[in-house]
Amino acid sequence: MIDNSEATRQLSIGELDSLILKACRGAGYSWGLSQEAGRAAAWLALRGLSAAGAFVTLLQQIDTTLISHTPEVLAQPSGIRLSRAGNGLCPVMTGAMLSDFGWSGEKVVAEQVYSPLILIPFLAASAKGANAGLAVRGDGVQLVIGNDGELTSGSAGFDESQRTVEITAMNYVSESEEIKFSRRAPVSPAELQILESFAHLTYVPASDQSRSGAGAGLTDND
Template identity: 30%
Template sequence: MKSLSEIDTTSKRASRAAGFSWGVSEEIGKSIRLLELFGFQGVKTLNQYYETKPNQKFENLNLINEKNISENNSFCPITLGVNFLDQIRSIEKFKVITFNKVAFPLLMLPFLSRSSEIIGKKINVKFDQIEFLLNLNVNISSNILNQSCPISAENIVVSILENEDNFSEQEWKSLYKLSEDTFVEETDSLKEGAAGAGLTDND
């Protein structure tokens, strides 16, 4: 089994050989490492992309807007991902960002995952009945884990989610009330026990 370090380094070198700058190649290496770490087919997809790249023209998206439309070619996932990460502070205010055509969309996901960590908010990505939830770069949840992702996607919707509790106020109050039962009034015997414990406590 290949280590994550090997995956990172080899992806970086292959990306440089494919024509990307060293800076972008380093970002690609980190991204493929993340995909493999989270259980997605990063190496396979990057290989497919580089096999296609010499014979297919991709659109470079440099400035990301709320709605991003390419009239002819699909957007390059690497350029899109790098610029999304670079511009996340300004993109955040859009809440919902759309792209009409993206090639090898799996390759843009790690950049969005790292963007999620920067802004401290989850990001939801949907296309072709596939859904990804990017959770602050801690994990990526999806309904296609360990399966192949389409090599092109139409109408990608990226939603930046506001932070909310997953429980009701009543559920919180109920749990908090139960937690109060651990507060015990301190007595002299408890104080003595606590003092003595320090002599034998190995923590």
């Protein structure tokens, strides 16, 4: 992560959601997946995790022409394997897919996921939806999501660029504790610049016609 704390922009959670939505759309994700990305970013930021950093890593590393390519699904006796030959998995597409199917109880291995931190909010939704705790392991690091869909431990290591992630059921019942959500999403100037450059691709340059359509074209001196 790029540290330039002096000028770090403290975004609201809604601003981050909207920025990530637009950046992903600008990078080529469908609107529906971009909405998922924005919401995942908000989920991470609320829990004090570096959502902006994770998405910068993703958007810079993933081949954006392959973004929406579906993981190949292989059902094996030992569980479900998700992969994409010769390439890594997109955490937004993979996460949305896992969340859509819901947690079945079967082990899932997702091979070489880019920015695996982004997968966590989707797994949290699955855990909550199934009222099941989940253990998430990734090449030597691990975290646990409680049956309420909340992290029970830190997420160190998941902010790295690419990992194979293994998800298994875990009997973990969360204590009902009030979670202290973060009100701000810090974004460094460098991250902001990258995300905004992707977001910029969703805007349409102004023309005289569009300006005339935007308002009444009157002065306000009446």
